[in-house]
Amino acid sequence: MSIGGLDLNLLKVFEAVYEDRNLLRAGQRLNLSQSAVSHALSRLRDGVGDTLFLRTGKGLVPTARAIELAPILKKALDGIKEAxxxxxxxxxxxxxxxxxxxxxxxxLVVVAPLLSTLRRAAPGVDLVVRPSTRLDLAEQIDLGRIDLAIGAFAQIPSRFGASTLMVQDEAVLMRQDHPAARRRLTLRDFAAYPLVTVSVGGVEEGAVDGFILERGLARQSEVFDRRALQEALARVGLEPRLHVAVPHALAIPALLLGGDMMSIVPSTLARALAGQGGLLARPLPYRSGATTTRMIWHQRNDRDPAHAWLRGLVADACPDVG
Incomplete structure (x- = not known):
C-alpha cells in the first residue's frame, strides 16, 4: 500500500482490534458497527497483503506481520495525535x-482530598468514581471509559502507564474498649479473636494469592496479606479465625464496634477509620507484605495535558504513609 492511498482511519481500526482482539469491543471504542470494523480490516488486509488477524475460539489472534506492524503504527498514530x-x-x-x-x-484516603483541591483549582471539572473491583476494569480502560484507575496491581499490561502512589504496611483495627486494647498484640490474639477481612473475590472468581488476573491486569482481591498471617500463626501451632469477609472496607467500623472482632487493613485506612472515633489502630505482631498502591492509565493518554494534570493532583493528594 502506498502512503498516498492510505486511509488513516484504517490504522485506528487496526490499533483497536490489535489491543481488544475482538471486533465488537473495537467497534465500541471507535463508535463503529462490527460490520464497519470488519470492512475496514478487509481493506487494510488488501493493502498490506496479509490476513493480519486469525479467528480462534478465544478471539482474534494477530499474525506475525500484524505483530511487526503494531509498534510502528502505534508510534506513528501517537505522533500524529500529539502534533x-x-x-x-x-x-x-x-x-x-x-x-x-x-x-x-x-x-476515603485519596479521592476525598483530591476533591478539595479540585474545588479550589478547577471548580468546573467534574469527577466520577467507579468501583475498581469490577471484573472488566482493564476493558473499561481500553475503551476509554475510565481515565485513571487506582489500586494494588500485581501485574500491569504494557499498554498501560503506571505510577506508584503509596507503599504501606498493614495495621490492626479494634474498638477502643476491646479486651486487647491496653496491651501489645500477640499472635495468639489472632486465633482468639475473630477477624473481619475485606475480600472482593476468592478462588471461585479465579483469584490467585489475593489477585485476580483479567486481560493482562492483575488487581487485588484481598486487602490484607493472608499468607503472612497464616504462616505466622502456623509457626506457633495456631490458625486465624477468619470470621467475616465483606466487600467494602467502610463496613468495618460498624462490625467492630459491636463486638470483639479485629480487622487487618492497610495502615492509611486504619488511621482514617480510627480518626472517625470509636476505633484504635495497632501495629501487627508479625511481618506482612507491604501494599503498593499505583495509578494506571492507557498509554494513549501519556501526553494529554489534562490527564497529566489530573495524575499530578492525584499524586499530591496521597496521604503520608510514614
Missing amino acids: LETTSFSPAASGRRFVIAANDHVT
Whole structure:
C-alpha cells in the first residue's frame, strides 16, 4: 500500500482490534458497527497483503506481520495525535469530566482530598468514581471509559502507564474498649479473636494469592496479606479465625464496634477509620507484605495535558504513609 492511498482511519481500526482482539469491543471504542470494523480490516488486509488477524475460539489472534506492524503504527498514530492536539490546558476554565476507578479505601484516603483541591483549582471539572473491583476494569480502560484507575496491581499490561502512589504496611483495627486494647498484640490474639477481612473475590472468581488476573491486569482481591498471617500463626501451632469477609472496607467500623472482632487493613485506612472515633489502630505482631498502591492509565493518554494534570493532583493528594 502506498502512503498516498492510505486511509488513516484504517490504522485506528487496526490499533483497536490489535489491543481488544475482538471486533465488537473495537467497534465500541471507535463508535463503529462490527460490520464497519470488519470492512475496514478487509481493506487494510488488501493493502498490506496479509490476513493480519486469525479467528480462534478465544478471539482474534494477530499474525506475525500484524505483530511487526503494531509498534510502528502505534508510534506513528501517537505522533500524529500529539502534533494535532492542543498543548495547553486551563484547569480553572475547564469543564471536563474525569472518570476514576477506585475502591472505598482509596476513595476515603485519596479521592476525598483530591476533591478539595479540585474545588479550589478547577471548580468546573467534574469527577466520577467507579468501583475498581469490577471484573472488566482493564476493558473499561481500553475503551476509554475510565481515565485513571487506582489500586494494588500485581501485574500491569504494557499498554498501560503506571505510577506508584503509596507503599504501606498493614495495621490492626479494634474498638477502643476491646479486651486487647491496653496491651501489645500477640499472635495468639489472632486465633482468639475473630477477624473481619475485606475480600472482593476468592478462588471461585479465579483469584490467585489475593489477585485476580483479567486481560493482562492483575488487581487485588484481598486487602490484607493472608499468607503472612497464616504462616505466622502456623509457626506457633495456631490458625486465624477468619470470621467475616465483606466487600467494602467502610463496613468495618460498624462490625467492630459491636463486638470483639479485629480487622487487618492497610495502615492509611486504619488511621482514617480510627480518626472517625470509636476505633484504635495497632501495629501487627508479625511481618506482612507491604501494599503498593499505583495509578494506571492507557498509554494513549501519556501526553494529554489534562490527564497529566489530573495524575499530578492525584499524586499530591496521597496521604503520608510514614
